[in-house]
Amino acid sequence: MAGDGEYERDRNYLTTRITADGRDGFPVEPGRYRLVIARACPWANRAAIVRRLVGLEDVLSMGIAGPVHDERSWSFHLDPDGRDPVLGIERLQEAFFRRDPGYARGITVPAIVDVPTGAVVTNDFARITLDLGSQWTAHQREGAPELYPEKWRDEIDDVAEKVYRDVNNGVYKCGFASSQEAYDKAYRRLWDRLEWLEERLGNRRYLVGDTITEADVRLFTTLVRFDAVYHGHFKCNRRKLTELPALWGYARDLFQTPGFGDTIDFEQIKRHYYVVHRDINPTGIVPLGPDPRNWLSAHGREELGGRPFGDGTPPGPPPPSERVPPLGTG
Incomplete structure (x- = not known):
């Protein structure tokens, strides 16, 4: 919050990218990553929509956090036993700490998690949708629209x-x-x-x-x-x-x-x-x-x-x- 009472959004995200050439060390691979969203969140909703439009459901799984969270993070309270069935975690915070044990920034959705390590790769919501449209083209459905011509x-x-x-x-x-x-x-x-x-x-x-x-x-x-x-x-x-x-x-x-x-x-x-x-x-x-x-x-x-x-x-x-x-x- 600014001194004049104006709300300021923290946009200090993990900007590692998942790309076709793997330039950041994370190449596009079917089944390797999990997109975590919350139905409640408009920023995460963007990623869910783009994933649907270009048809990545079979290659990029999706975890859905529940609508209620506390100061620690979004949680998977809608899933059986309160755990994401793929990542095995109760709170998204755990995946951020696996990336950086001292992580002190916002625990936000959408986030894409590297399933083998359980660590978040990125939570850069603006870049995520652009990359789903441009870097995952080899795995998109036939007839996928071009959203960023x-x-x-x-x-x-x-x-x-x-x-x-x-x-x-x-x-x-x-x-x-x-x-x-x-x-x-x-x-x-x-x-x-x-x-x-x-x-x-x-x-x-x-x-x-x-x-x-x-x-x-x-x-x-x-x-x-x-x-x-x-x-x-x-x-x-x-x-x-x-x-x-x-x-x-x-x-x-x-x-x-x-x-x-x-x-x-x-x-x-x-x-x-x-x-x-x-x-x-x-x-x-x-x-x-x-x-x-x-x-x-x-x-x-x-x-x-x-x-x-x-x-x-x-x-x-x-x-x-x-x-x-x-x-x-x-």
Whole structure:
């Protein structure tokens, strides 16, 4: 937290990369690594979506931490005996300590763990999704989309940086501000950017080009949590997502696209934010609403054209062990 009450995210991550040529000592190998996520976390949600879109389920296993954690780390309290079935650990913290016994930074998801050693390789969330799309191509499914096409990279990077600064991280700057001035500043930047996005998406189906790209993945994970959490819990309450026609239609379009909505568990999302953030919600009461079934309503965005997967194809259904509960059953 800055001296003026502004929330500052710690971005000091383990930046070791898993690459096709193994330049950092960790070559891409089917079955060697385990992606650890939490359904609740928007940053981890990105990695789960990209893994689904490019079809890496059979070569990169996924562990799912539960929605509630303490100051030590995310834990595997949803798994039998409270342990990840592949890594055999109760807390993600153990994998970070195997990498560095004196590790003193944040224990964050997503993280990719080297299964033979049980040590975290990387928790650099921004790089993880780019590398899943570019370094694992030899093992991607047939028809995997290109999420970071060369001809659009400069625009994708520009849009993604604006979205990160003002929206992805902006909601946290509102929620964790400790002064009125810091909150007011973050709130205005958030809504200025949301209004910019509302205008941008008024006549185009996707953020960049005419296909789904990395930029859409990054925006979606904040939008899908907006009304359920950020609007009230983080005081981002000028309007609800459902009151922004273009963004609401865009978010539903993505939600109904294979690989997006089938990674979302609203009950885990709400349980994490409302239970863990006791400084914001001291009672720990988790709201019952909003009703998530409106995410399946018609959006009409097909009329704007675009090809969701470009020259590729949609992914198949998720593996049975990774399926989320149907909407409205929580």
